[in-house]
Amino acid sequence: MADLLAHLQAHVREAAANASPVAIRAGNTKSHLVGRYCHARPLDVGDHRGVIDYQPDELVISARAGTPLPELESVLAEHNQVLPFEPPRYGGRATLGGTLACNLSGPARPWLGSVRDAVLGVQLINGEAQVLNVGGKVMKNVAGYDVSRLQAGALGTLGVITQIHLKVLPRAQATQTLAYEMTASQALETMCSRAREPRPLTGACWVNNRLFLRLAGAASAVRHTASQWGGEQLDDEIWSQLREMSHPFFAGKAPLWRLSTAPNAPHCEGVEQCIDWGGAQRWLRGEARSLDLPRGAHLSLFAGGDRDTEVRGALDPVQQRLQQRLKKSFDPAGIFNPGRLYSWM
Amino acid sequence: MNAPPAFSKQALASALRAILPAECLVEDKESQRPFECDGLSLYRELPLLVALPETVEQVQAIMQCCHRLQVPVVARGSGTGLCAGAMPHPEGVLLGLSKLNAIMEIDPQARTARVQPGVTNLSISEAVAPHGLYYGPDPSSQIACSIGGNVAENSGGVHCLKYGLTVHNLLSVEMITAQGERVELGSSGLDSPGYDLMALVTGSEGLLGVVTAVTVKLLPLPEVARVVMAGFDSVRAAGDAVGAVIAAGIIPAGLEMMDALAVQAAEDFAHAGYPRDAQAVLLCELDGTEQEVDQHIAAVERIFTEGGATTLRVSASDAERALLWKGRKSAFPAVGRMSPDYYCMDGTIPRSQVSHVLEEISRLSTKYQLRCANVFHAGDGNLHPLIMFDGGCAEQVARAEQFGAEILELSVAVGGCITGEHGVGLEKLAQMESQFSIAELHQFEDIKHAFDPALTLNPGKGIPILKRCQEYRALPRKHQHG
Ligand SMILES: Cc1cc2nc3c(=O)[nH]c(=O)nc-3n(C[C@H](O)[C@H](O)[C@H](O)COP(=O)(O)OP(=O)(O)OC[C@H]3O[C@@H](n4cnc5c(N)ncnc54)[C@H](O)[C@@H]3O)c2cc1C
Numbered sequence: 001m002a003d004l005l006a007h008l009q010a011h012v013r014e015a016a017a018n019a020s021p022v023a024i025r026a027g028n029t030k031s032h033l034v035g036r037y038c039h040a041r042p043l044d045v046g047d048h049r050g051v052i053d054y055q056p057d058e059l060v061i062s063a064r065a066g067t068p069l070p071e072l073e074s075v076l077a078e079h080n081q082v083l084p085f086e087p088p089r090y091g092g093r094a095t096l097g098g099t100l101a102c103n104l105s106g107p108a109r110p111w112l113g114s115v116r117d118a119v120l121g122v123q124l125i126n127g128e129a130q131v132l133n134v135g136g137k138v139m140k141n142v143a144g145y146d147v148s149r150l151q152a153g154a155l156g157t158l159g160v161i162t163q164i165h166l167k168v169l170p171r172a173q174a175t176q177t178l179a180y181e182m183t184a185s186q187a188l189e190t191m192c193s194r195a196r197e198p199r200p201l202t203g204a205c206w207v208n209n210r211l212f213l214r215l216a217g218a219a220s221a222v223r224h225t226a227s228q229w230g231g232e233q234l235d236d237e238i239w240s241q242l243r244e245m246s247h248p249f250f251a252g253k254a255p256l257w258r259l260s261t262a263p264n265a266p267h268c269e270g271v272e273q274c275i276d277w278g279g280a281q282r283w284l285r286g287e288a289r290s291l292d293l294p295r296g297a298h299l300s301l302f303a304g305g306d307r308d309t310e311v312r313g314a315l316d317p318v319q320q321r322l323q324q325r326l327k328k329s330f331d332p333a334g335i336f337n338p339g340r341l342y343s344w345m
Numbered sequence: 346m347n348a349p350p351a352f353s354k355q356a357l358a359s360a361l362r363a364i365l366p367a368e369c370l371v372e373d374k375e376s377q378r379p380f381e382c383d384g385l386s387l388y389r390e391l392p393l394l395v396a397l398p399e400t401v402e403q404v405q406a407i408m409q410c411c412h413r414l415q416v417p418v419v420a421r422g423s424g425t426g427l428c429a430g431a432m433p434h435p436e437g438v439l440l441g442l443s444k445l446n447a448i449m450e451i452d453p454q455a456r457t458a459r460v461q462p463g464v465t466n467l468s469i470s471e472a473v474a475p476h477g478l479y480y481g482p483d484p485s486s487q488i489a490c491s492i493g494g495n496v497a498e499n500s501g502g503v504h505c506l507k508y509g510l511t512v513h514n515l516l517s518v519e520m521i522t523a524q525g526e527r528v529e530l531g532s533s534g535l536d537s538p539g540y541d542l543m544a545l546v547t548g549s550e551g552l553l554g555v556v557t558a559v560t561v562k563l564l565p566l567p568e569v570a571r572v573v574m575a576g577f578d579s580v581r582a583a584g585d586a587v588g589a590v591i592a593a594g595i596i597p598a599g600l601e602m603m604d605a606l607a608v609q610a611a612e613d614f615a616h617a618g619y620p621r622d623a624q625a626v627l628l629c630e631l632d633g634t635e636q637e638v639d640q641h642i643a644a645v646e647r648i649f650t651e652g653g654a655t656t657l658r659v660s661a662s663d664a665e666r667a668l669l670w671k672g673r674k675s676a677f678p679a680v681g682r683m684s685p686d687y688y689c690m691d692g693t694i695p696r697s698q699v700s701h702v703l704e705e706i707s708r709l710s711t712k713y714q715l716r717c718a719n720v721f722h723a724g725d726g727n728l729h730p731l732i733m734f735d736g737g738c739a740e741q742v743a744r745a746e747q748f749g750a751e752i753l754e755l756s757v758a759v760g761g762c763i764t765g766e767h768g769v770g771l772e773k774l775a776q777m778e779s780q781f782s783i784a785e786l787h788q789f790e791d792i793k794h795a796f797d798p799a800l801t802l803n804p805g806k807g808i809p810i811l812k813r814c815q816e817y818r819a820l821p822r823k824h825q826h827g
Contacts, residue, residue, distance in 0.1 A: 022780075037584065056591075056592065057592050058696055058726070059695065079592075079596060113513060116541065117509065128784075131784075132782075132785050132788055135762035136693075137759045138760070139723075139725035140501055140693045140766055142499050142764050143769055143773070144769075144777070144789050145545055145549055145789055146545055147789075149545070150541055152544070153536065153541055170591075174614060193454070195565075196476075198565040199565075199634065217637060218634075220634075220637055220639070220640045223636075227719050248442075258536075260535060262452070263454075264454040265533070269798065280534050280535050292640060294533075297534060298348075298532055298537055303732075313537055317548070318526045318531070319539065320539075322528070323374070323540050326545075326796075328795070329795045335727045336642035340541065
């Protein structure tokens with residue numbers, strides 16, 4: 001538990017004055033994931049941690065950005081609540097701030113949302129070393145631009161996130177995992193059809209020729225649906241293996257690609273795959289750049305491979321200009337995580 | 346102080362005539378009247394011209410033309426907004442998007458629909474119902490309001506507690522920038538490269554771009570939905586009951602509260618069977634599978650009874666459910682019948698503060714000598730005080746506005762915000778400073794500049810412009826109602 005806001009602000013002020021870039025880090029679990037390598041001087045925010053406020057009846061928790069996820073989750077567990085977006089804890093060191101900056105969410109995302117969807121407000125130090133409080137602690141807030149959600153996936157390039165207010169949810173009363181042997185194409189078809197049914201589905205993945213579905217919610221609904229959908233009833237291990245990337249699919253050094261696509265886009269053959277998010281996220285191993293991608297899909301290099309080149313697809317020129325100008329509006333001197341998102345950012 | 350416009354109305358009109366068929370350009374004042382205000386008719390203004398394009402190409406050409414001439418553009422959907430966000434600019438073009446009203450594609454397997462901005466909220470749900478799907482966010486204005494307006498305001502509705510706001514239910518948005526470029530934000534998947542510009546544009550009140558297409562996420566229609574209606578003899582007891590439902594681990598599909606005055610109004614209007622003697626009425630909708638709904642209804646009935654409910658009724662049919670909701674969904678017009686005019690506020694507060702805030706509002710009601718009915722999205726803390734006044738009386742208008750301003754400042758003081766879903770528009774500009782610091786307002790202004798360097802998109806709304814006020818066109822005058 002420490003409040004290092006003033007200290008962090010001083011660091012940013014100095015970095016801005018000297019135009020000397022910083023690489024923001026907390027648990028340091030993701031410097032080799034999601035984005036490109038950032039070679040600037042580290043700015044540690046990991047000690048700026050602790051839960052600041054938690055109102056179970058309001059479904060809102062506020063914590064400093066360096067708070068490790070397990071710390072947050074154990075506070076929530078006392079009131080039988082959870083982070084609905086199931087972020088990876090990466091051995092327990094992953095922090096809330098890093099999770100938001102990387103917009104990392106687990107298997108429940110299509111149904112319960114991502115960290116981007118759960119964030120209500122943030123405190124941020126911008127490139128002029130000003131402390132900004134945007135959004136709020138309430139469920140709905142449309143005053144001003146949604147700068148909080150903008151931090152999701154920005155990889156810390158817009159400022160140092162220092163505090164986050166989140167919407168949380170009650171833990172599901174019951175869960176049940178169901179498994180079925182089938183090919184990827186059959187699995188995609190099944191996932192999409194099941195997701196159209198009004199059932200308590202909160203997970204759908206495919207790996208090693210098996211489709212896994214997870215039901216979570218009121219015990220009566222989970223039981224009833226499980227009996228209708230059949231399949232082999234399993235414990236919930238597969239979901240934590242996906243969430244933590246501890247499943248054998250993720251082992252080894254081969255580049256790991258993430259394909260973000262419409263859930264019903266056809267399966268692309270020719271590379272080892274694990275399908276998550278009911279078809280909307282496909283993990284690929286090896287060389288994926290040459291694959292024929294579905295229309296509107298986006299490929300990014302999540303882990304491994306060459307992280308000094310671009311790890312995500314090019315933007316169209318209009319978007320690129322808007323993004324560059326937006327970056328400048330937060331960080332005029334370009335001091336935050338240079339190159340982490342794109343080489344030119 | 347203001348430089349005279351660099352163009353004449355004639356030059357602008359002839360430029361737009363080259364883009365649009367004659368019937369899509371409204372030039373005379375009388376035909377422009379219907380566009381002079383949105384749902385907040387306290388603020389009125391006539392534009393130079395009203396343009397009603399029929400294609401995205403026309404929208405883009407208009408934007409390019411206005412960019413070239415540096416003419417302000419105000420986008421308008423259905424004009425149901427409640428913050429004067431769509432009020433025209435006196436020296437600009439009012440860009441009405443209602444003719445872009447096609448549902449372009451429904452993909453039931455992906456659970457998405459691609460629609461044009463002028464499509465109404467409800468018609469999306471109606472169009473996808475045959476596939477067993479619907480669009481989640483359901484503003485009470487859903488028969489009229491457009492999806493483009495919903496994106497611009499990040500609109501909510503009674504189902505947002507469980508299913509999220511507009512921003513949670515979008516996959517991609519196509520917009521035309523201030524410079525007239527066409528750009529797609531978001532993607533067909535759940536992530537897209539770079540910054541989440543779609544999230545930033547959602548709720549940006551038409552200040553960052555003109556939305557020309559939207560891909561929405563769809564949800565499976567629930568197997569069953571039932572509503573519990575409960576009367577309480579104090580607002581506090583009703584507020585506590587709301588907290589108890591959440592604490593029991595139940596997230597209702599909707600959880601709404603009305604105070605005594607709102608109950609009277611709604612009952613007179615809808616004859617829904619609300620208890621007229623109650624100080625507060627709760628409506629709690631549970632949806633899901635039959636088993637789940639049975640389980641949750643039983644739990645909610647128990648919580649409400651233990652919480653001191655004086656009346657309790659569970660809908661037995663979809664018709665009864667619709668009737669119970671009808672009163673709530675028509676609460677605004679119902680209150681409208683009790684008074685020549687009403688002024689709808691939109692603060693969001695931590696739910697634990699509801700009794701305190703309602704007590705304060707009742708004190709303010711005495712202070713300002715104006716009645717106020719309260720409708721409350723209780724599940725997510727979004728309060729709609731409806732201040733009743735006579736717009737024909739300038740002195741009452743001023744009192745109503747001061748009353749409203751005090752409510753907003755109170756919302757901020759208890760840890761909430763000035764607007765939960767209706768937006769800042771022109772109306773709440775002054776209160777932005779009670780919620781945000783100068784540094785925060787500067788950051789908003791810098792974001793605006795990043796998208797719209799010439800400040801021609803819906804100028805004078807949404808965010809106060811601090812730095813460049815001297816270059817900025819004066820705010821449009823405020824007109825008397827009536
Ligand atoms: C009786 C009543 C009940 C209401 N209930 C609710 C409710 O439950 N929840 C809720 O959230 N709101 C509610 N509202 C407010 C209003 O309906 C919403 O704000 C709605 O989203 C506005 O949509 P519209 O198409 O009417 O937009 P307009 O009023 O036309 O415009 C609203 C704003 O959006 C901008 N805009 C419109 N279209 C575009 C576009 N294509 N691109 C860019 N900018 C655009 C405009 O410039 C303006 O700033 C209610 C209003 C009324 C009158």
